[in-house]
C-alpha cells in the first residue's frame with residue numbers, strides 16, 4: 001500500500017502516461033480510496049492543463065524578434081553604463097589616492 005506522499009510524488013509520471021503498469025494500478029487503487037489524493041490529482045490536472053494552454057499560445061515571430069533586439073540593446077547600454085561607472089569610480093579612487101599620497105610625501 002502506497003502512502004499519500006508517494007502518490008503525490010508519482011502523480012506527474014502517472015498523469016504523463018510514463019509510469020509503469022504497476023504504478024498506474026497502484027495509483028488508481030489509491031485514488032479510488034483516498035479523497036485527499038484524488039483532490040490533489042484533480043488540482044494537479046487543472047494546473048497542468050492551464051500551463052499547457054499557456055505554452056500553446058502562438059508566438060508572433062516578428063514581435064519576438066523586436067522584443068529580443070530591444071532587450072539586447074538595453075543589455076548593451078546597461079553593460080556600457082556599468083563599465084563606465086566602474087572605470088569612473090576606479091579612476092576617481094586612484095586620483096584621490098594619488099593626491100593623498102602626494103600630500104603625505106610633502
Ligand SMILES: [Zn+2]
Pocket residue numbers: 003004007030034035036037038
Ligand atoms: Zn492518499
